[in-house]
Amino acid sequence: MHPFCPGYDREPFRSLASGYPGPDVYPPRDFRVEWGPIFHRGRLDGTARVLVLGQDPATHETITRRILVGEAGQRVQGLLARLGITSSYTMVNTFVFSVFGQGGGTRHTHDPAIAAYRHRWLDALLLPETVTAVIALGTLAKTAYRDWADTQPAAAARLHLAAIRHPTFPESASAAGGVTLADATANLLQDWNKHLPDLRAHVEPDEPVPERLYGDTWQDGDLQAIPVADLPAGSPSWWTSLDGWARRTGTDAQLKRATITVTIPSAARTWPPLT
Numbered sequence: 001m002h003p004f005c006p007g008y009d010r011e012p013f014r015s016l017a018s019g020y021p022g023p024d025v026y027p028p029r030d031f032r033v034e035w036g037p038i039f040h041r042g043r044l045d046g047t048a049r050v051l052v053l054g055q056d057p058a059t060h061e062t063i064t065r066r067i068l069v070g071e072a073g074q075r076v077q078g079l080l081a082r083l084g085i086t087s088s089y090t091m092v093n094t095f096v097f098s099v100f101g102q103g104g105g106t107r108h109t110h111d112p113a114i115a116a117y118r119h120r121w122l123d124a125l126l127l128p129e130t131v132t133a134v135i136a137l138g139t140l141a142k143t144a145y146r147d148w149a150d151t152q153p154a155a156a157a158r159l160h161l162a163a164i165r166h167p168t169f170p171e172s173a174s175a176a177g178g179v180t181l182a183d184a185t186a187n188l189l190q191d192w193n194k195h196l197p198d199l200r201a202h203v204e205p206d207e208p209v210p211e212r213l214y215g216d217t218w219q220d221g222d223l224q225a226i227p228v229a230d231l232p233a234g235s236p237s238w239w240t241s242l243d244g245w246a247r248r249t250g251t252d253a254q255l256k257r258a259t260i261t262v263t264i265p266s267a268a269r270t271w272p273p274l275t
């Protein structure tokens with residue numbers, strides 16, 4: 001059997017997924033609206049106890065139509081595993097469309113129309129009182145959560161917020177200069193370690209796991225594969241692979257914005273030898 005994500009088959013998610021904002025709200029100058037919105041990953045059936053609020057979808061998410069599926073998602077899946085959370089989570093992003101260009105996201109931090117739609121998702125997921133903790137990835141997600149919390153102070157008061165560094169902080173910080181990838185990775189892992197005890201105290205695990213902190217570098221098991229049950233029906237199993245398989249390619253900016261190249265990882269090329 002191949003478990004799969006049933007998608008948006010119930011209200012209010014059916015209406016949210018059919019009535020999403022378009023380019024009048026998400027300007028194509030700042031967002032890759034041409035690839036369509038990508039809404040969530042995880043449980044929408046009221047069983048989630050943790051909400052992860054990410055930033056925006058990237059290449060793997062664009063192909064799978066679920067968020068936090070690429071390396072950032074696998075790092076987050078590993079963090080949830082340290083809380084003993086294997087299935088009782090939902091993830092949504094600050095932006096349903098992928099951010100385009102430098103500053104595309106920050107220009108829309110408090111955008112009221114973008115926030116209004118996001119708040120409908122957060123209301124749907126956080127008002128029923130089954131979620132006990134929110135993990136916000138990076139500063140845009142933290143701000144987005146705080147903006148929602150201002151609109152729902154009673155609900156926010158009973159939620160634990162862990163505003164942690166974004167899982168790709170090491171790559172973005174080292175690319176910006178001034179810090180090495182190794183130092184930025186150690187910094188991220190120290191930050192996540194700092195939040196783990198409080199998160200464990202506020203989250204009832206699916207399966208109790210011993211408390212374990214991160215080291216200074218990524219270790220085996222720190223990244224966890226995305227469960228196939230989180231992906232649409234019929235998803236190929238290599239979509240859950242820890243090896244990257246989707247990237248933007250193109251010899252100029254036009255082509256690069258228009259192209260995602262998908263390559264099946266070598267370990268998944270299980271077809272008979274080609275002659």
Ligand code: URA
Nearest residue numbers: 054055056057067068
């Ligand atoms: N992919 C997502 O869907 N969200 C992030 O924040 C990063 C990668």
